[in-house]
Amino acid sequence: MSIAVAVVLLVTAACGNGQSIDRGPLPDGVAIHVDQSRIERKGREVFLRVHNDAGRSITVTSFTLTSPRFATVRWSGTETIGPTFETDLEFDMPRGRCGSALDARLQLTYRMGSGDLRTSTVDVEDPYGNAAYVVDRDCAQETLEKAATVTVGTPTVAARDGGPVLSLPITLAPTGDVAGVRLTGFASTTLFRQAGPTRLDVRLDPGDPPTTVQMSVVPARCDPHALAEDKVGTLFGVEVSGPGLPENASYFLPLTRAQRAALFGFFRDRCGMT
Structure with a gap:
């Protein structure tokens, strides 16, 4: 038997056993990227978006996603995407590690039309930086919490020029374990804007004393629909x-249910919705 015939028989046998064939790059017209929906920002659900402009259907049966920034993700199922359509394959992002680029690598198993299973291994882009933001957020939280114990106190409301302002006391007690870490500010949200300083320089080096800062906010808008449909209005970035x-690393200030309820109650009161 010739070598060429033997190779053909081996490939045919592999196809008959339902095994995938490594076919290199994705077919022309198939594009994939990783992203996160805005309404999922407070969670860890991200997705692999598969766009099919190849002229025939593509059926995805599994993928493996790797990166130096997070543990390997493995997904399996059956998703068929028709020509000119796209589908999101959702998964929970593993806890992120500190590092630089996401450098995500994808191994996708699929079939085109009614063809044989095949596997392609490609770099996968994060065009809007949303997946990287999830792991950067993990890194920022881990770094700050190694440097200091963070305690968020009870919200209070007090009158200032222009009307009532809600303040949250945030105490940072250095652990003595890490040097060079700073709390540099707080970010506004879709519902609240910062009413106090947004740029800070709170030192958290070994030997530094505990520091309490006030995060003060007022409604960014008084829109009943914005409040009713809100998903991210109390996700305050801690820079x-x-x-x-x-640069500009941040994570979401951890708030209890009672603290979030106080923020929403203040919003309604300040905006005359009660």
Whole structure:
């Protein structure tokens, strides 16, 4: 038997056993990227978007996603995407590690039309930086919490020029374990804007004393529909600088249900919705 015939028989046998064939790059017209929906920002659900402009259907049966920034993701199922359509394959992002680029690599198993299973291994882009933001957020939180114990106190409302302002006391007690970490500010949200300083420089080096800062906010808008449909209005960014952190790194201030309820109650009162 010739070598060429033997190779053909082996490939045919593999197809007959339902095994995939490594076919290199994705077919022309199939594009994939990783992203996160805005309404999922408070969680960890992200997705792999598969866009099919190849002229025939593509059926995805599994994928493996790897990156130096998070543990390997494995997905399996059956998703068929017709020509000119796209589908999101959702998964929970593993806890992120500190680092630089996402450098995600995808191994996709699929079939085109009624063809044989095949596998392609490609780099996968994060065009809007949303997947990287999830792991950067993990890194910022881990870095700050290594440097200091963070305690969020009870919200209070007090009158200032222009009307009532809600303040949250945030105490940071350095652990003595890490040097060079700073709390550098707080970010506004879709519902609330910062009414106090947004740029800070709170040192959290070993030997530094505990520091309490006030995050003060007022409604950014008085829109009943915005409040009713809100998903991210109490996700206040805590901005952190330190060794190994990307520029403008931040994570979401951890709030209890009672603290969030106080924020929503203040919003309604200040906007005359009660």
